[in-house]
Amino acid sequence: MIIAVDGPAASGKGTLAAGLARHYGLPHLDTGLLYRAVGVAVQEFEETDQFPDRAVAAAEALDARDLRDPETLTTARAGSLASKVAVIAGVRQALFDFQRSFALQKGGAVLDGRDIGTKICPDADVKLFIQADSKARMERRARQFEARGEAVDRYALYHQIEERDARDMLNPHGGFYRAKDAHLLDTTQLSIEAALRAAIAIVETAMALKAGDRKVL
Ligand SMILES: Nc1ncnc2c1ncn2[C@@H]1O[C@H](COP(=O)(O)OP(=O)(O)O)[C@@H](O)[C@H]1O
Ligand SMILES: Nc1ccn([C@@H]2O[C@H](COP(=O)(O)OP(=O)(O)O)[C@@H](O)[C@H]2O)c(=O)n1
Structure with a gap:
């Protein structure tokens, strides 16, 4: 089973994708x-004007080991x-193949990002689009x-997130839009646990419907 999870910055998509991966015993990217x-x-x-070419070269040379430093990456x-x-x-x-092969590994996978349901896995079994209001x-x-000891200027952070979303x-x-067949989950009023329960319910329903469709065919 392939589960695609998309949404804007800090909507909780990574937390939900990791929770779904744990629940279904799937790898997560x-x-x-x-x-x-x-x-x-x-x-x-x-x-500098070298930025685009350097970035493409860095993307082509990217290795899974480069993802192991959450301190600098987050x-x-x-x-x-x-x-x-x-x-x-x-x-x-350059990053497409890495993501696509991760998605196509045997048994399936959960991927979260911006274009998973639209570009990377348009064929995903279940697509979720996670939303939460900007303030949340x-x-x-x-x-x-703050939990890792960094001082935060909330005003500046709000604007940074808005600027990045824009x-x-x-x-x-980017293809950053909600896939037509993605299920919308707004987590503004939900705890992490409640959001995960809601996401699992969506996956279960979608999979049951798919199984039903196969029987009808
Ligand atoms: N429903 C929720 N309620 C409260 N906090 C949440 C919720 N979902 C995620 N978080 C917290 O918000 C932060 C950002 O979540 P994360 O999953 O990294 O978002 P994203 O992957 O969309 O950027 C994390 O610290 C996470 O624990
Ligand atoms: N599939 C993806 C994932 C991220 N991105 C880009 O990478 C940035 C960082 O993504 P992220 O998922 O780590 O950011 P958060 O949503 O966790 O804040 C995004 O703002 C997008 O510009 C993308 O274009 N496509």
Whole structure:
């Protein structure tokens, strides 16, 4: 079974994808980490015209080992760099195969990101689009940073998230929109546990419907 989980920054998609993966015993790929790793690798070229070419080369050379440093990859700066390399068509192309082979491994997988249901796994068994209002998302990210001892300016963070979401939504190569067949899950008022229960219920219903369809055919 392939489960695609998409949504904007700090909507809780990674937490839900990890929870679904645990529940169904499937491997999980947080695809945002790929873009973050590429962005961090070329940060010194950010203000130069070499940035796109360097980013494509970094994406082509990316190795699973580059994803093992959550401390540097999950900063706000890495998030912003990620959304800048994510608008480069060659970067998305270079990262496609890695994501696609992860999705197609035997037994299935859970992937979360921005274009999983639309571009990486348009054939996923179940697609979820996770939403939460901007304030809730900012507060969650603020607490996440504070939990690891970082000082947070909530006003600046709110604007950073809005700016990144806007860049993602305007990304001509990103396909960051809700797939027509994605199930919307708004987690603004839900705890992590309640959100996971709701996500599992969606998966169960979708799989039961699929099985029913197969019987009818
Ligand atoms: N439903 C929820 N209620 C409260 N906090 C949540 C919820 N879902 C996720 N979080 C917390 O919000 C932060 C961001 O969640 P994460 O799953 O990383 O979001 P995303 O992958 O969409 O960026 C994490 O610290 C996570 O524990
Ligand atoms: N499948 C994906 C995943 C991430 N991204 C880009 O990478 C950035 C960081 O993604 P992320 O999922 O780690 O960010 P959060 O939603 O966790 O804040 C996003 O803002 C997008 O610009 C993408 O373009 N496509």
